[in-house]
Amino acid sequence: MRKPLVAGNWKMNGSSESNKALLEGILSKADTFSDIEVALFPPSVYLQQVQSALTGTGLSWGTQNLSQFEKGAYTGEISASMLVDFGCKYVLIGHSERRCLYAELDLDQCLLDRIIAEKYEMAVRAGITPIICIGESPDEHAVGRTEEVVLRLLDTVIAHQGVEGLAHTVLAYEPVWAIGTGRSATPEWAQDVHSFMRQRVAKHDKEIAKNIRILYGGSIKGNNAAPLFLQPDIDGGLVGGGSLDADEFVKICQAAVLKLG
Ligand SMILES: O=C(CO)COP(=O)(O)O
Numbered sequence: 259m260r261k262p263l264v265a266g267n268w269k270m271n272g273s274s275e276s277n278k279a280l281l282e283g284i285l286s287k288a289d290t291f292s293d294i295e296v297a298l299f300p301p302s303v304y305l306q307q308v309q310s311a312l313t314g315t316g317l318s319w320g321t322q323n324l325s326q327f328e329k330g331a332y333t334g335e336i337s338a339s340m341l342v343d344f345g346c347k348y349v350l351i352g353h354s355e356r357r358c359l360y361a362e363l364d365l366d367q368c369l370l371d372r373i374i375a376e377k378y379e380m381a382v383r384a385g386i387t388p389i390i391c392i393g394e395s396p397d398e399h400a401v402g403r404t405e406e407v408v409l410r411l412l413d414t415v416i417a418h419q420g421v422e423g424l425a426h427t428v429l430a431y432e433p434v435w436a437i438g439t440g441r442s443a444t445p446e447w448a449q450d451v452h453s454f455m456r457q458r459v460a461k462h463d464k465e466i467a468k469n470i471r472i473l474y475g476g477s478i479k480g481n482n483a484a485p486l487f488l489q490p491d492i493d494g495g496l497v498g499g500g501s502l503d504a505d506e507f508v509k510i511c512q513a514a515v516l517k518l519g
Pocket residue numbers: 267353432436437438439440475476477478496497498499500
C-alpha cells in the first residue's frame with residue numbers, strides 16, 4: 259500500500275509572522291492526519307523556521323528547488339548538501355514555474371530536461387527524495403499532446419538515472435493549465451494520466467511502478483481533494499494556494515486520509 263503524501267508548496271509566500279500562524283494552525287490538527295505523510299516547502303529563507311517548528315512532529319519539509327552543481331560560484335543557488343544540513347526529506351524538481359520563468363531555455367526543451375535530470379541525480383545522491391513535477395502547458399493540452407510531453411520527461415529521468423532511481427522518487431503530475439487557475443483537472447482526467455505514467459514505469463520495473471507515489475497538483479482545495487485522492491493511481495497532492503491557509507490545508511490532508519479506507 260502506498261502511503262498518501264500531501265505536499266504544501268508555499269511558492270514565494272509568507273513572512274516569519276504569517277508562517278508561525280500557519281504552522282501552528284496545521285500542527286494543532288496534525289493528529290487528524292497522522293496516518294498519511296505531510297511535507298511543507300517554504301521559501302528557503304524560512305527553512306530553519308519550518309525545521310524548528312516541525313522537528314519531532316512527524317511532518318517533513320523540503321525546498322522548492324536545488325542546484326545541479328555541488329558547490330562553488332553559483333550565486334543564488336542552494337546545494338543538496340545544504341538541504342541535508344537542514345534536515346530536508348524532499349525537494350521539488352522541475353516545477354513548471356521554474357521551467358517557464360527561470361528555465362534556462364524553454365526553446366531548447368532537451369537542454370532543460372537534462373538540467374532537471376541532473377538536479378534529480380544530485381538529490382538522490384544526497385539521500386533526499388525528489389518530487390519531480392511533470393505536466394503539459396495549456397497549448398500542449400489544447401492540441402492533445404499531454405501523453406507525449408509527460409512521457410518525454412519521465413523517459414529523460416529514467417535515461418539519466420536508471421529506473422532504480424525511481425524507487426526513491428515521487429512523481430507529481432501538474433498540468434500547467436490547472437495551476438493557480440481554480441480549474442482543477444477532473445479526477446478522471448488526472449487518473450488517466452497517472453495511470454499511463456505508472457504503466458510507463460512498469461515497462462521498466464513492475465515492482466517500482468507498483469510502489470512509486472504519483473501526486474496530482476493544480477488547484478486542489480478542501481472541497482475537491484477527496485474525489486481526486488480516491489482515484490486508484492493518485493497517491494496524494496502537491497498543493498500551492500491551498501497550502502497557505504491552515505484550515506484549507508488541514509481539510510486537504512484529511513481528504514487524503516479517506517484514501518486509507
Ligand atoms: O503548483 C502547484 C503546486 O506545486 C499547484 O498550485 P495551486 O494549488 O495554487 O494550483
